[in-house]
Amino acid sequence: MSLIVHKYGGTSMGSTERISNVAKRVAKWARAGHQMVVVPSAMSGETNRLLGLAKELTPSSLTDAYYRELDMLAATGEQASSALLAIALQAQGLESVSYAGWQVPIRTNSAYTKARIESIDDQRVRADLAEGKVVIVTGFQGLDDLGNITTLGRGGSDTSAVAVAAAMKADECLIYTDVDGVYTTDPRVVPEARRLQTVSFEEMLEMASMGSKVLQIRSVEFAGKYKVKLRVLSSFTPWDIDIVEEAKSGTLITFEEDENMEQAIVSGIAFTRDETKISVLGVPDKPGVAYQILGAVADANVEVDMIIQNISKDGKTDFSFTVNHGDYAKTMDMLKNVVVPKLGAQEVVGDTKICKVSIVGIGMRSHVGVASTMFRVLSEEGINIQMISTSEIKTSVVIDEKYMELAVKALHKAFGLDQAPVR
Ligand code: ADP
Ligand code: ASP
Ligand code: MG
Numbered sequence: 090m091s092l093i094v095h096k097y098g099g100t101s102m103g104s105t106e107r108i109s110n111v112a113k114r115v116a117k118w119a120r121a122g123h124q125m126v127v128v129p130s131a132m133s134g135e136t137n138r139l140l141g142l143a144k145e146l147t148p149s150s151l152t153d154a155y156y157r158e159l160d161m162l163a164a165t166g167e168q169a170s171s172a173l174l175a176i177a178l179q180a181q182g183l184e185s186v187s188y189a190g191w192q193v194p195i196r197t198n199s200a201y202t203k204a205r206i207e208s209i210d211d212q213r214v215r216a217d218l219a220e221g222k223v224v225i226v227t228g229f230q231g232l233d234d235l236g237n238i239t240t241l242g243r244g245g246s247d248t249s250a251v252a253v254a255a256a257m258k259a260d261e262c263l264i265y266t267d268v269d270g271v272y273t274t275d276p277r278v279v280p281e282a283r284r285l286q287t288v289s290f291e292e293m294l295e296m297a298s299m300g301s302k303v304l305q306i307r308s309v310e311f312a313g314k315y316k317v318k319l320r321v322l323s324s325f326t327p328w329d330i331d332i333v334e335e336a337k338s339g340t341l342i343t344f345e346e347d348e349n350m351e352q353a354i355v356s357g358i359a360f361t362r363d364e365t366k367i368s369v370l371g372v373p374d375k376p377g378v379a380y381q382i383l384g385a386v387a388d389a390n391v392e393v394d395m396i397i398q399n400i401s402k403d404g405k406t407d408f409s410f411t412v413n414h415g416d417y418a419k420t421m422d423m424l425k426n427v428v429v430p431k432l433g434a435q436e437v438v439g440d441t442k443i444c445k446v447s448i449v450g451i452g453m454r455s456h457v458g459v460a461s462t463m464f465r466v467l468s469e470e471g472i473n474i475q476m477i478s479t480s481e482i483k484t485s486v487v488i489d490e491k492y493m494e495l496a497v498k499a500l501h502k503a504f505g506l507d508q509a510p511v512r
Pocket of ligand 3: 098244247302303304305
């Protein structure tokens with residue numbers, strides 16, 4: 090008997106009819122003799138709806154107290170879908186029970202709206218499984234040390250599922266979603282994108298962190314750390330398809346690299362509109378400046394992604410970096426009111442109309458000139474590159490957001506991903 094974790098995303102849980110289909114699929118797996126833990130997201134649109142309501146009432150200063158309430162609010166979406174799924178499973182004649190994050194409990198730190206899981210107590214879930222129940226654990230939410238409800242960031246149900254699978258040493262974690270696997274790029278943007286049968290853990294980590302929202306980055310980190318067998322597959326196949334076929338479908342995240350992976354120089358293209366660019370202009374060029382700017386940003390609990398500092402002219406320089414959209418207003422405020430006066434810098438300017446496009450592939454380790462091909466393709470399209478960052482297996486550029494689709498399509502073609510053999 091194996092222990093399997095299924096995760097169903099918002100679209101897969103989008104109506105009572107779909108929830109009923111999920112229940113039928115889960116029932117099929119349970120009847121095949123597996124112990125089942127299921128982690129659902131909120132019904133599609135629900136998290137946005139709830140956060141939208143809060144936005145209408147948002148106070149002028151965004152304090153921790155406000156972010157606490159956002160989590161209290163957003164977590165209700167998963168509580169509702171989990172209960173509905175438990176009911177739908179009962180309708181299939183199975184015993185089923187749902188638990189909110191705090192009931193398990195899934196313990197997190199107190200970073201509201203982007204909390205990190207610290208531990209999971211699986212006793213209650215194990216006891217139910219031993220009694221033959223299908224256990225539903227809400228995605229996205231947890232409990233901090235002070236008893237507050239927290240959420241794990243957008244797309245966080247993936248992380249809940251993988252973390253539960255890791256904590257319970259599950260045999261496999263299956264992420265059911267509205268596409269049938271991980272593609273060379275988002276198939277909704279590039280119809281020629283191709284599904285990968287396997288993708289290496291390192292590539293998946295880069296793709297997720299560069300914006301491919303098919304898996305939340307932290308779920309991939311958990312999978313890597315605890316070697317969770319992880320697969321992405323479609324929830325839109327008929328629920329009664331052969332279970333052996335279903336178990337082999339989609340994309341498997343692998344921990345071993347094979348030769349084919351080295352051969353494909355670029356395996357995927359990721360992109361995101363979630364970042365914004367902030368430039369502090371006319372900064373005195375002296376030691377400690379980067380620390381004064383970025384130290385203050387870090388103290389405000391804001392993560393910085395790309396950073397560039399220009400060469401100085403007349404003892405002054407410009408310093409630019411990118412932060413997530415959600416942190417933009419807070420960071421701009423802080424820089425204007427605290428850092429600029431203290432540093433004696435000229436001004437702070439922000440640009441929210443940027444995007445980041447990244448090429449990812451472990452083959453980039455052993456091939457030279459990949460980044461320059463990327464720059465050539467973009468220049469041929471007349472796209473100006475504002476920032477560049479590289480790692481061993483990826484190159485990212487920041488460009489004007491209006492060129493995002495054009496850039497992704499051109500790069501997808503130039504690196505032969507339209508025709509790439511499916512691994
Ligand atoms: P869920 O609600 O199931 O969690 P998400 O919307 O979070 O689903 O993630 C699935 C979506 O991710 C797909 O519909 C697709 O548009 C997008 N996506 C982005 N990049 C990729 C990729 N490389 N492969 C597959 N899907 C991708
Ligand atoms: N419901 C949450 C969101 O929309 C979590 C998730 O779907 O994974 O971000
Ligand atoms: Mg998701």
